[in-house]
C-alpha cells in the first residue's frame with residue numbers, strides 16, 4: 001500500500017471546512033496541518049482532526065514535510081500561499097478557483113508551477129457535477145451539432161457580498177468581484193464543455209450603483225474561435241429567495257441544452273437536451289442514456305410533442321435526454337479524482353475517464369485571461385481581443 005499523502009489546508013473558512021470534511025475520512029490522506037490567520041477558527045478543527053495548527057504559513061511549511069497543500073483563502077489572497085507552497089517544494093497543490101484575480105498573479109503562479117514541476121489543480125467544482133457532465137457529453141458527442149449560441153447566468157443573492165463572510169464581507173467582495181467569484185465558474189465550464197476552445201473577443205459592461213465596494217454585476221458577450229457566441233452574466237445585487245441562481249442554455253445546429261442548475265423563483269431544477277438531428281432516434285438516445293448511466297450520470301431518453309401548428313404530427317416530435325428533480329451534486333466532487341490523479345500520476349485517472357483532463361494551472365490561466373478581458377472591456381467600454 002502506498003503511504004498516505006501528508007496534507008495541509010490553508011484557509012479554514014467556508015470552503016476550508018468542506019475540505020476538512022472531505023479529506024479527513026479519505027483513505028489516501030493524512031491531514032496533518034491546518035493554517036489560518038484567524039486563530040479563533042483553528043481551535044475547533046484542532047480538536048476534531050488532531051492536526052497541528054498554525055497562524056503562519058511559513059511556519060507550517062518549515063515544520064511539516066507535506067505532500068499536498070490545499071489553498072482555500074479568499075480570491076485575492078491566493079497568490080502568496082500558492083507561491084509559498086511551490087517554493088517550499090510541495091509537490092501537489094489543490095487551489096480553490098480562481099487561479100488569481102490579476103493576470104500578473106496568474107502568470108507568476110503559472111510560471112512557478114512550470115519551473116518547479118509542481119502538480120497544481122484548480123477546483124472548478126462544476127466540472128464533476130452529474131448534469132454538467134451530461135452537458136459535456138452531449139456537446140462533445142455532437143448530439144446538438146455545431147454549437148452556435150449559448151447563454152449562462154450565475155447570480156448570487158445580495159446577501160452574499162453583504163454578509164456571507166460576516167464582518168469580512170466587504171473586504172472579500174471588494175478584493176473579488178462577480179467576474180472573479182462567479183464568472184470564473186462559468187468561463188471554465190464553457191472552455192471545458194466546448195474544448196478545444198478559446199475565446200477570441202469579449203465585449204462587456206459592468207455597473208456600480210448599489211454596492212459601492214465592488215461592481216454590482218458583469219454582463220459579457222464572448223466570441224469563440226469556432227464562431228460560437230455566448231452571453232455570460234453574473235449579478236451580486238439580486239433580492240431573491242435562494243443564495244444562488246444558475247441557468248445555462250446552449251443551442252447547436254441540431255438541438256438545444258437547457259439547464260436549470262440552481263433554479264430561481266417558480267422554476268424546477270431540471271436538465272434537458274432536445275435533438276432534431278437525423279442521428280437522434282429513440283434507439284440511439286437509449287444507448288446514450290446507458291452510456292451516461294454507466295458513468296454515474298442519470299438521464300432518461302424521452303420524446304416530447306409540441307405544437308407548431310394546430311396539429312400533432314411526426315415533424316413536431318422532439319427526441320430528448322432529460323433529468324428532472326434533484327441530483328447529488330456538491331462542490332467537492334473533483335477532489336477524489338485529483339487524489340487519484342496524484343496516486344496514478346496522470347490527469348486522466350481511472351475515476352475520471354471520458355471527461356477530458358482534470359483542471360490544472362493551464363486551465364486556471366485560460367480562465368483568468370478571459371475574466372480579465374471581461375473586466376478590461378467593461379472598464380474601457382470597448383470590445384477586447386484576446387491574443388491566442
Ligand SMILES: NC(=O)c1ccc[n+]([C@@H]2O[C@H](COP(=O)([O-])OP(=O)(O)OC[C@H]3O[C@@H](n4cnc5c(N)ncnc54)[C@H](O)[C@@H]3O)[C@@H](O)[C@H]2O)c1
Pocket residue numbers: 010011012013014015016035036037038041057072073074075077080081096097098165168172181331
Ligand atoms: N463560499 C463559497 O460558496 C465558495 C464556493 C466555491 C468556491 N469558493 C472559493 O473558495 C475560496 C475561499 O472562499 P471561502 O468562502 O471559504 O472564504 P472564507 O473567507 O470563508 O475563508 C477563507 C479563510 O482564509 C483565511 N485566510 C486569509 N488569508 C490567509 C492567509 N494568508 N493564510 C492563512 N489563512 C488565511 C481567512 O481567515 C478565512 O478563514 C475562495 O477563493 C472562493 O472563491 C467559495
